Amino acid sequence: MVTVAAPLGERTASFGGLWRWGRPAGIAALILILCFLSLYPMVMLLYGSLHSTPPGIAGEFNLNGYINIATTENLVVLANTVGISLVKTVLALALAVLLAWIVARTDTPGRGVLEVLITLPFFIPPILTATAWAMLGNAQVGTINLAWRWLSGSDTTLVDVYSYGGVIWHMMQYSTPFIFLFVVDAFRAMDPSLEESSRMSGATRWQTFWRVTFALMLPVTTSAFILSFIRGIESFESAVFFGVPVGIEVITTTIYNSITQRAQPDYQSATALSFAALALMFLLLVMQSRLLRGRSFTTVTGKGYSPNITRLGRLRWVTFGLCIVFFALTVALPIGQLLLSSFFKFFGFYEADMLTLEHYRSVWENSGFWRAFGNTMLLGVVGASATMALGGIVAYVTTRTRWRGRRLIDLLAWLPWMMPGMVLGIGFLWGFAILPHGIPIYGTLWALLLAYIALGTPVAVRVTSSAYQQIANDIEECSRVHGAGWWQTLGRILIALAWPAFAVGWVLIFFGIMRELSASILLYAPGTEVLSVVMLKMWVSGKPEEVSVIGLVMLVLVLLFRWVQLKFIKKRISTL
Amino acid sequence: MLRRRALGLLAASTTLAGPARAQDDWAKVADAAKKEGKLVIYTASIGSPSLKTVTKAFEQKYGIAVELFEARASEVRERVRVEQAAGRFLGDIHHNGSTTTWLMNRDGNFQPHGPIPNIKNIVPPYEADDIRVPAEVISYALMINRNLVKPADEPKSWKDILDPRWTGKILSDDYRALGGGAVFFVVMHDTFGKEFLEKLATQKPVFSRDIQNSERRVARGEFPLYLPFSLQDTNTLKGLPIKPIVPVEGRPYVRFDLAMLKNAPRPNAARLFMNFYLEPEQQIIYANAGYNPVVKGVIEKTIEELRQLLATKALGTTVPERQDAMLEMAKQIFK
Numbered sequence: 077m078v079t080v081a082a083p084l085g086e087r088t089a090s091f092g093g094l095w096r097w098g099r100p101a102g103i104a105a106l107i108l109i110l111c112f113l114s115l116y117p118m119v120m121l122l123y124g125s126l127h128s129t130p131p132g133i134a135g136e137f138n139l140n141g142y143i144n145i146a147t148t149e150n151l152v153v154l155a156n157t158v159g160i161s162l163v164k165t166v167l168a169l170a171l172a173v174l175l176a177w178i179v180a181r182t183d184t185p186g187r188g189v190l191e192v193l194i195t196l197p198f199f200i201p202p203i204l205t206a207t208a209w210a211m212l213g214n215a216q217v218g219t220i221n222l223a224w225r226w227l228s229g230s231d232t233t234l235v236d237v238y239s240y241g242g243v244i245w246h247m248m249q250y251s252t253p254f255i256f257l258f259v260v261d262a263f264r265a266m267d268p269s270l271e272e273s274s275r276m277s278g279a280t281r282w283q284t285f286w287r288v289t290f291a292l293m294l295p296v297t298t299s300a301f302i303l304s305f306i307r308g309i310e311s312f313e314s315a316v317f318f319g320v321p322v323g324i325e326v327i328t329t330t331i332y333n334s335i336t337q338r339a340q341p342d343y344q345s346a347t348a349l350s351f352a353a354l355a356l357m358f359l360l361l362v363m364q365s366r367l368l369r370g371r372s373f374t375t376v377t378g379k380g381y382s383p384n385i386t387r388l389g390r391l392r393w394v395t396f397g398l399c400i401v402f403f404a405l406t407v408a409l410p411i412g413q414l415l416l417s418s419f420f421k422f423f424g425f426y427e428a429d430m431l432t433l434e435h436y437r438s439v440w441e442n443s444g445f446w447r448a449f450g451n452t453m454l455l456g457v458v459g460a461s462a463t464m465a466l467g468g469i470v471a472y473v474t475t476r477t478r479w480r481g482r483r484l485i486d487l488l489a490w491l492p493w494m495m496p497g498m499v500l501g502i503g504f505l506w507g508f509a510i511l512p513h514g515i516p517i518y519g520t521l522w523a524l525l526l527a528y529i530a531l532g533t534p535v536a537v538r539v540t541s542s543a544y545q546q547i548a549n550d551i552e553e554c555s556r557v558h559g560a561g562w563w564q565t566l567g568r569i570l571i572a573l574a575w576p577a578f579a580v581g582w583v584l585i586f587f588g589i590m591r592e593l594s595a596s597i598l599l600y601a602p603g604t605e606v607l608s609v610v611m612l613k614m615w616v617s618g619k620p621e622e623v624s625v626i627g628l629v630m631l632v633l634v635l636l637f638r639w640v641q642l643k644f645i646k647k648r649i650s651t652l
Numbered sequence: 653m654l655r656r657r658a659l660g661l662l663a664a665s666t667t668l669a670g671p672a673r674a675q676d677d678w679a680k681v682a683d684a685a686k687k688e689g690k691l692v693i694y695t696a697s698i699g700s701p702s703l704k705t706v707t708k709a710f711e712q713k714y715g716i717a718v719e720l721f722e723a724r725a726s727e728v729r730e731r732v733r734v735e736q737a738a739g740r741f742l743g744d745i746h747h748n749g750s751t752t753t754w755l756m757n758r759d760g761n762f763q764p765h766g767p768i769p770n771i772k773n774i775v776p777p778y779e780a781d782d783i784r785v786p787a788e789v790i791s792y793a794l795m796i797n798r799n800l801v802k803p804a805d806e807p808k809s810w811k812d813i814l815d816p817r818w819t820g821k822i823l824s825d826d827y828r829a830l831g832g833g834a835v836f837f838v839v840m841h842d843t844f845g846k847e848f849l850e851k852l853a854t855q856k857p858v859f860s861r862d863i864q865n866s867e868r869r870v871a872r873g874e875f876p877l878y879l880p881f882s883l884q885d886t887n888t889l890k891g892l893p894i895k896p897i898v899p900v901e902g903r904p905y906v907r908f909d910l911a912m913l914k915n916a917p918r919p920n921a922a923r924l925f926m927n928f929y930l931e932p933e934q935q936i937i938y939a940n941a942g943y944n945p946v947v948k949g950v951i952e953k954t955i956e957e958l959r960q961l962l963a964t965k966a967l968g969t970t971v972p973e974r975q976d977a978m979l980e981m982a983k984q985i986f987k
C-alpha cells in the first residue's frame with residue numbers, strides 16, 4: 077500500500093478543545109438522533125413480535141410469533157429468498173464491476189453517455205418495468221417470443237418472465253445500476269501508480285486487475301454486495317409480479333400475506349419473520365467486517381494523479397458492444413415500451429386510432445399530482461441533503477476515528493436497511509402516533525422526512541465510508557499542520573475529495589425518496605401526499621399509462637441530475 | 653268517543669308534523685355541519701374518480717371542504733386503530749369493504765351515526781344498521797377476450813368454466829388472499845359446494861394479484877378468460893377486445909360501507925355526507941361507473957350497456973365470520 081495510516085489517537089487529539097469537550101456531546105447527540113430514527117421504530121416492531129396484539133390493544137407477551145414462523149413452508153420460503161437474492165447479486169455485481177471498469181478505466185467510445193444510460197433502469201418505478209417485461213417476455217404473446225417464433229418458424233417459447241429467471245432478471249435491472257453507481261467512482265478515484273507498480277513487477281493485465289484493482293475495491297464492492305443482497309431479500313415487486321403467479325413465494329410476499337391478505341392481520345408473525353431475516357442479515361455484516369478488518373484500502377493520496385486509462389485497441393468496440401447490449405436489454409426495451417405506451421390509449425395496444433396525448437394532458441391537469449410533486453421535491457431535496465450530512469458524519473466517526481461508541485453508531489445507522497420497508501413503515505406509524513400530541517410529527521411532512529432520513533442513512537453511510545476509506549490520512553494531517561480546524565478539514569479535505577461519492581449518494585437517496593411507498597402510504601395525511609402515493613392511486617384506478625408518464629418525468633429528472641453531476645466530476649478530475 | 657277522536661287528531665297532526673319536524677331537525681344538522689367546516693374521510697377506495705366527483709359535489713352544495721386519506725383496506729384499518737389507541741381522533745368517516753368494516757365495528761372503532769333520512773331508500777339485499785351505511789357495491793362477472801372466444805363458446809353459467817376447453821386458460825385473482833378472488837371463492841362454495849371448487853382446481857387457473865394488469869393480459873390475448881371481473885372496470889377498458897359476462901346464476905358482490913369513526917371531530921358533517929351519498933344523484937354516478945347502487949330508482953336510469961349487467965341477480969357475498977376459514981380452505985384446494 078502506498079500510505080501508512082497515522083495513529084488515530086494522535087490525529088484526533090490534535091483537534092484541540094473541540095475534540096476534548098465536543099466529542100462526548102457530539103457522540104451522545106449522534107446516538108440520540110440515530111436511536112430516534114432507527115431504534116425507536118424497531119423497538120415498536122420488536123414489541124409487536126413479542127406481543128399477541130399490536131400496540132394499543134390489550135394482550136399478552138409471548139413467543140407465538142417466532143414459534144409460528146418455524147415451519148417447513150417458511151424454511152422453503154427462506155431458502156427461495158436467499159437463493160434468488162444471492163444469484164441476482166452475484167450476477168449483478170459481476171456485470172456492474174465489468175461495466176464500471178469499462179466506463180471509468182478504458183477508452184471505450186461514448187463512455188460518458190453510456191455511464192448515464194446504464195444507470196437509468198434504477199430510477200424507474202419497478203412496477204413499470206415489470207409491466208413492460210410482462211408484455212415483452214410472457215410465454216404466450218410476449219413480443220420477444222412472437223419475434224422468435226416468426227424468425228425461427230418454431231412454436232417454442234424462448235423466454236418466460238413468470239419464472240425464477242424472470243424474478244432474478246427483473247431484480248438485476250435494479251441491482252446492476254445500483255452497484256455500478258457505487259463502484260464507478262471508486263474505480264475513477266484510484267491512483268494508477270499502484271497498478272503501474274504491479275505491471276512493472278511482472279504481473280499480467282488480468283493479474284493486476286484481480287490482485288490490485290479489484291482488491292483495492294473490496295470495501296466498496298463488499299458494501300455494494302451486502303446492500304444489494306439485503307435489498308434483494310427485502311425485494312417485493314419482482315416476486316409478487318413474476319413469482320407468485322407460478323408459486324414462487326419469498327419472505328416479503330409471506331409478510332405481505334400476513335399483514336394484508338387475511339381478515340385479521342397477523343402483525344406478530346410478520347414482525348417476527350422480519351426479525352428472523354434481520355438476524356440473517358446481521359451475520360452478513362459481521363462477515364464483511366471480518367473480511368475487511370486490518371486491511372488498508374487507501375487509493376487517494378496527497379500526490380497528484382489522473383486515473384489510468386487502459387487502451388483497449390480494437391477490443392474497445394467489443395466493450396462498447398457489451399454496454400450497448402446491456403443498454404438495449406435493460407433500458408431501450410422496457411423504457412421504449414413505456415415511452416411508446418404513453419402515447420397510446422392503452423398500454424401495449426399500438427393502433428393508429430388509439431394514438432393520444434390524453435395521458436400527458438391528464439397528468440398535467442391533475443392538481444393532486446402537482447401538489448404531490450411539490451411535496452416530493454421538497455422532501456427529496458431536504459431529505460437527501462440531511463441524510464447525506466448525517467451519513468457523512470456517521471461514516472467519518474466509524475471509519476476515521478477510534479471513538480468509543482462508534483460501533484454502536486454504525487449498527488444504529490444500519491438497522492433500517494435490514495427491515496423490509498413494508499414492516500418498517502408500520503414501525504414508524506406506531507412510533508410517531510404514540511408520541512405526545514405536542515410534538516408535531518404525526519400527520520405532518522416531518523413524519524415523512526424523518527422516515528426518509530432513517531431509510532436513506534444506511535446508503536449514505538456506505539457510500540461515504542467507502543470513499544473515506546480510500547483517502548489517505550496524510551492529506552488530513554497536512555490540513556491540520558497548516559492550521560485548519562476540524563470542520564474546515566472535514567469540509568475542505570474529506571468532503572471535497574469524497575464529494576463524487578456524496579453526489580452519487582445524494583442522487584440515490586433523492587430518487588429513493590421519490591419511489592418510497594411502504595412508509596409513505598402509512599404516514600402521509602391529506603395535503604402531504606407524495607408522488608409514490610399518487611402513482612399508486614393511478615395504478616389501482618386502472619391508469620398505468622399515466623403512471624408511465626410520471627415514470628418518464630422522473631427519468632428526465634434523472635438525466636438532468638446525472639448530467640450535472642458528471643459534468644462536475646469531469647471538471648474535478650481534470651483539476652486533480 | 654271524544655277521547656278517541658282527540659287521540660286520532662293528535663296522531664294525524666303528529667304524522668303531518670313528523671316530516672316537517674324531521675326536515676327542521678335535518679336543517680339543523682346541515683347548519684351544524686357547515687359550522688364544522690370540514691370533513692375527513694378515510695377510504696380504501698383508492699383513486700376512485702366517482703368518490704372524487706361525489707365529494708366535489710358535496711363541497712359545492714354545502715361549502716364544506718372534504719379531505720381524503722386513501723390507502724389499502726388493511727392500511728386504513730391499522731391507521732384508524734393506532735390513531736384511536738393514541739388518542740388521536742382525526743377522521744370523521746370510514747369508507748371500506750364490508751369485511752373490514754365488520755371487523756373494525758367488532759373492535760369498537762365506530763360510533764352510531766344517528767338518524768339519516770335517506771337510509772329508508774336502501775334496497776335489499778343491502779341494509780343499514782345503526783353503525784354501517786351501505787355506500788356502493790362491487791359486482792363480479794367473467795371477462796373474456798373477444799378475439800379468442802367465439803360467441804358460441806362464451807360461458808353462460810359459472811359451471812361452464814369447468815369445461816376442459818378452459819384447462820390452463822383461466823387467469824384469476826388469487827382465491828387465497830383477501831380481494832375479489834376470495835369473494836368469488838366463498839360465493840361459489842356457498843352456491844355450488846366444495847366439489848365445484850375442487851373441479852375448478854383441476855382446471856389449473858393461473859393466479860395473479862394485480863387486477864389491473866391481469867385484465868390487460870387477457871385483453872392482449874395471454875389468456876381467453878379472467879375471473880372474477882369487477883364490473884366497475886368495464887368503462888376503463890372500453891375500446892379493448894374484452895367482454896364482461898354475468899352468468900345466469902347471478903353476480904357475486906361485495907359491499908362498501910360508510911361508518912362514523914369513534915369520537916369523530918365533525919359528526920354533523922359526517923351525517924350530512926352519509927345522507928348526501930345515498931341521494932340518487934350521487935348513486936347514479938357510481939352506477940354509471942359500473943358499481944351497483946344501493947338505493948331504489950337508480951338502476952333504471954343507468955347507461956344502457958351497464959344496466960343489463962348491473963340489473964342481474966345478486967348471487968351472494970362474503971361472510972366476515974368465515975373469512976379466514978375460507979381462505980384456509982382455498983389454500984388447501986389450490987396448492
